Amino acid sequence: MDEHPVIIFDHDLRITGASASALEILGARVGKRCREAFRCTDCAGEVCPLRRALRGNAADGRMPAGLPGTRVLLAASPLAGEPRGGVAALLTIEGEDPEPVILSSGLRRVLDTLREMLRSDLAALAFYDSRAQEVRWQVTSGNLSPDVTAIRLRPGQGFAGRIVLSDLPLRTFRFPDDLTDDPRSYPIFLAEGLKAAIGVPVRSERGVLGVLMAASRTEREYDDADLACLQEVADSVSLAAEMMRLHDEALRRERARLAQEVHDGLSQNLFGLQLLLQDLQESLLTDSPSRVEEHLSAVTQVLGGTLTEVRRLIRRLRGSMQQSIGLIAALADTLAHFYRLSGLQVELAVDLEPGEDVVCSGIQDVLRIVQEALMNVHRHARATRVRLGVSRKPEGYHLTIVDDGCGFDPAQPPAEDHYGLAIMRERADRLGGRLRIDSAPGRGTVVTLLLPL
Known part of the structure; x- marks a missing residue:
């Protein structure tokens, strides 16, 4: 999606x-x-x-x-x-089959439109599972029995099975007279009383992915224009399926990379720790204080390195997850975490078009700015409520963090050991945006991050 x-x-x-x-x-x-x-x-x-x-x-x-x-x-x-x-x-x-399920959500409406355009009683998309060697009806439009959609076909069996096997379009005008001498091998046609149908293969570089078809319960002719329309939709389905496949491959590569990092770093550290603990146990049994101290020092050192490695992996994994879910979802997660930490009332207000997200290549920097602003509220503001707003203006996206706390004078220089606001501004500059702080004693604070479109 x-x-x-x-x-x-x-x-x-x-x-x-x-x-x-x-x-x-x-x-x-x-x-x-x-x-x-x-x-x-x-x-x-x-x-x-x-x-x-x-x-x-x-x-x-x-x-x-x-x-x-x-x-x-x-x-x-x-x-x-x-x-x-x-x-x-x-x-x-x-x-069980993520690719067909994900595609189903968007294709049902496409099939409804296709069925109307081709003046048919039903339209359907079947996926071919090459491992199980069967064709399954995944998405349908029209009045069709659920028992029928559960039928599995072998390559060469039935209308869809023949298209999968031949990798060619197929039409029938007067089933079964013009298609087969054995109507029993077309169980869906028999169960639904279908008389005419047209279907095309859905292809990719890996071969036939499935079949897109339309059918009617009365005898009729599907012409070349109908075939061209069906093929155009099938090509779009093929492109969407291929994009899903590439997405899945990227996820698998990322999992493999993380597994390799765990093996090369964390796993090796833990194995070394196990050996050191065995040595420590032997030193305790032999009552050798100097050796015990030496082994304890080594264990402490390895534990420190392991903790550093765990934190590094968590940072990388968390960053990858936030990048994949989008900024709005990551902000919701950040705000929920802040609520659990602070107990303050929080509100997320998103004023964007339905389905719109903030387009930004520096999600991590944006989140760090928001997190720093929230932590400042928690530490210094004595607030009871925080509102995080996201909106789109002609000049760019606006992210605002508003609290009802004690406020402060932004003109006053920060304490010697307080660098939070300076770092927030540096991150905003790196994003090509601007950071604005509006506050006064007793009036709360508004932190606004403006991101370019």
Whole structure:
């Protein structure tokens, strides 16, 4: 998907904001209650991660969703904004075949349009699983029995199976007369009473990925214009699937890189620590104080190096995660962490177009500025509420951190050992942006970061 699925609920667990991908996964819209969004037949009550987050504790769990056969992993964090708090949640689709499931969310509407354009009773997209050697109907449009969509075809079997095997388009006008002497090998056509169909292969450099088709329950002719229309959509599906594949490969490479780093650094340190502890045990058994002291010193040194390595890995992993989920989701996570740390009321206000995120190559610098501003509120402001706002203006994106604390005089030079504001300004300069501090004693503080478009 184009951005990470993020959804925000108010204190009544009603959707007040969401990314386009989150609404697409749930088949919901702003204003809907959580039960309607997740299609919960029975409320999970105290077990529900949303309700646990509403009480002030980060929580996660599995939820149903609008897509048939789809489960969603939900990570919820509390947002204690006005008047009684709320919840920010990140959604992740969980399924056995992530690529088809992710594609399903956007393709259903495409198939609805395709079915209308080709004046057909149904349109369908089938994916070919080369490992299992079977063709599965993944996305459908039209009145089709769920039992039929569960049918699995072998390459060469049925209409879609023949297209997979031949890698060629196929048409039938008067099934079964013009297509086969054995109608039983077309179980979906028989079950649905289909008489005419047209289908094309969905290809990539790796071969046939699946089949895109349309069909009718009455005899009719699909012409070359229909074939061209179907092929154009199939090419788009192929491109989307290939992009998903490249994304998955990038994730696998990143996991392999992290695993290599853990092996080369952390794993080696722990192995060395195990050997030192064995030596220490032998020294204790032989009652050799000098050797015990020597081994304890070595253990302490290795532990220090291990702790440094762990922190380095965490920083790299956290940075990678924040880059992948986008800035808005990372800000929500930062604000939820600040709430758990400080106990202050917090609010995240995003004034952007649905699905829009802040386009910025320096996410880490932005987050460090926000984190420093929040920590200043926690340490010095004696505030009760903090509001983090994100908006888009003609001159650029505005990120504002507003508190109701004691305020201060920005003209006064900072204490000798306080470098926070200077570092924040340096980070803003590095981003090509500007940092503005508006405050006065007794009036609270507004920190504004302006980022160029």
